[in-house]
Amino acid sequence: MPPEAASFAGLVQRTWRENVLFSVLVELTYRCNLDCVFCYNDLGLAGVPMSAEEWIRFFEDLRELEVLNLTLSGGEPLAHPDFLRLGKRARELGFVVRVKSNGHALSGEAARRLKDEVDPYMVEVSLHGSQAGSHDRQTRVAGSFERLLRNVGGMVALGLRVKMNATLTAWNEGEVEGMFAIADGLGVRLQFDPEVTPRDNGDRSPLELTASRDGVLNLLRLEYARFGGGSAPEVGRQADALMAPAEAGKHCGAGSSGITVDPFGNVYPCVQWRRAVGNLHDSSIREIWERSPRLQEVRELSAEVKGVVGKEGEAGPLLAFCPGTAEALSGSPLVIYPGARQRATLAREAGQGRKAIPLRVLPGVGR
Amino acid sequence: MIPGEAVFRRKDDVRFRIIAPEAIVVRQSGPEVLVLNEVGARILERIDSGENMVTLVAGLAEEYEVEPKRLESDVAAFIEELAAGGVIESVGAADAS
Numbered sequence: 208m209p210p211e212a213a214s215f216a217g218l219v220q221r222t223w224r225e226n227v228l229f230s231v232l233v234e235l236t237y238r239c240n241l242d243c244v245f246c247y248n249d250l251g252l253a254g255v256p257m258s259a260e261e262w263i264r265f266f267e268d269l270r271e272l273e274v275l276n277l278t279l280s281g282g283e284p285l286a287h288p289d290f291l292r293l294g295k296r297a298r299e300l301g302f303v304v305r306v307k308s309n310g311h312a313l314s315g316e317a318a319r320r321l322k323d324e325v326d327p328y329m330v331e332v333s334l335h336g337s338q339a340g341s342h343d344r345q346t347r348v349a350g351s352f353e354r355l356l357r358n359v360g361g362m363v364a365l366g367l368r369v370k371m372n373a374t375l376t377a378w379n380e381g382e383v384e385g386m387f388a389i390a391d392g393l394g395v396r397l398q399f400d401p402e403v404t405p406r407d408n409g410d411r412s413p414l415e416l417t418a419s420r421d422g423v424l425n426l427l428r429l430e431y432a433r434f435g436g437g438s439a440p441e442v443g444r445q446a447d448a449l450m451a452p453a454e455a456g457k458h459c460g461a462g463s464s465g466i467t468v469d470p471f472g473n474v475y476p477c478v479q480w481r482r483a484v485g486n487l488h489d490s491s492i493r494e495i496w497e498r499s500p501r502l503q504e505v506r507e508l509s510a511e512v513k514g515v516v517g518k519e520g521e522a523g524p525l526l527a528f529c530p531g532t533a534e535a536l537s538g539s540p541l542v543i544y545p546g547a548r549q550r551a552t553l554a555r556e557a558g559q560g561r562k563a564i565p566l567r568v569l570p571g572v573g574r
Numbered sequence: 575m576i577p578g579e580a581v582f583r584r585k586d587d588v589r590f591r592i593i594a595p596e597a598i599v600v601r602q603s604g605p606e607v608l609v610l611n612e613v614g615a616r617i618l619e620r621i622d623s624g625e626n627m628v629t630l631v632a633g634l635a636e637e638y639e640v641e642p643k644r645l646e647s648d649v650a651a652f653i654e655e656l657a658a659g660g661v662i663e664s665v666g667a668a669d670a671s
Contacts (some may be wrong), residue, residue, distance in 0.1 A: 215609045275591040305588045
């Protein structure tokens, strides 16, 4: 009976199959100190904000449910007046805490307090370009580029594990190599999402910034070159390095191993799939997780999505299909949208002469 | 050889969750994720509850049908592995540091 390590992939499969809540992303606030042109948050969303006490009670409920990953997001999570208190409580409860921030406020003392009081497993920040012109154009805050680089350098020096996320857009698609060079220079990982998505209120205006076909192809070629065929380029709306694709009868872990909560307590299957399945002001997370008919419907849909993607054959994994994006674009999570088809085509083209590497959309906790 | 009165504890930077019957262990300071099978999970749970080696092995002997000598040596080897991997530390060693 040696207690040797079991399979991680097997465990992840089980969380999907058996609906084990494993990863939670909370949008603490939609306040932000930047004004990104393609921000997906629904800034007009109304409701009763979760109080700090309610967030803490929720975290304690998650602890009872044996949730492992807790991502503090926003808006800009540091703009929440109780961010450090909430982060500290999350740490005390033993979560693997990630902070998704734009990085703008994480200078000097703020970064040191983040390290000392929250001690996150990872801080994820957003890079919008390889130079101030493009970065600041997207954030609409002058000086944000220089400040981000300075802050990332400071965080790395403090011993914080930092990762950069970037969305490929028409404005930065010519700067991808430079962006990788910046990340390499800072000693941090950079993950791209080649897809601009509609806002959570359905507004499609961000799609005007969608990168060109050549821009996506160039990104995929660079990723193939950088990864050397050894590991799959990840589609970076997702940020959870602890998750892996799994054969579990479902397309992804949305609503099966992960959830997202907005500042007003609305619970969604995933940050991308904005179909509310309950509200924490009305029900506990355990009640929602175990008894929400809408959540059950999402789980059944995820199994259907798996069938739809499976019919695509070898192209299926290259689609990096997201049912949440599909629902936002077409009203149905089962309709494969043009962006996914284009990505599969370009992934094959980028990988010509090499074994096709499936793009991965990892489940549950980021965008 | 681990003394019977030895007590270990999970290091501060280690996160641990049971996904019954297995468990997942994450070290904040490293990218590795360790997945323990049912027996490994029970051992770490018992370490978390502050049991010394004698109590821990005796408790496991009640849960699993294993020859006692084999159980003791397997547990000791596993604990040494966890300690070497930075997952746990001896309470005495931690207090001395």
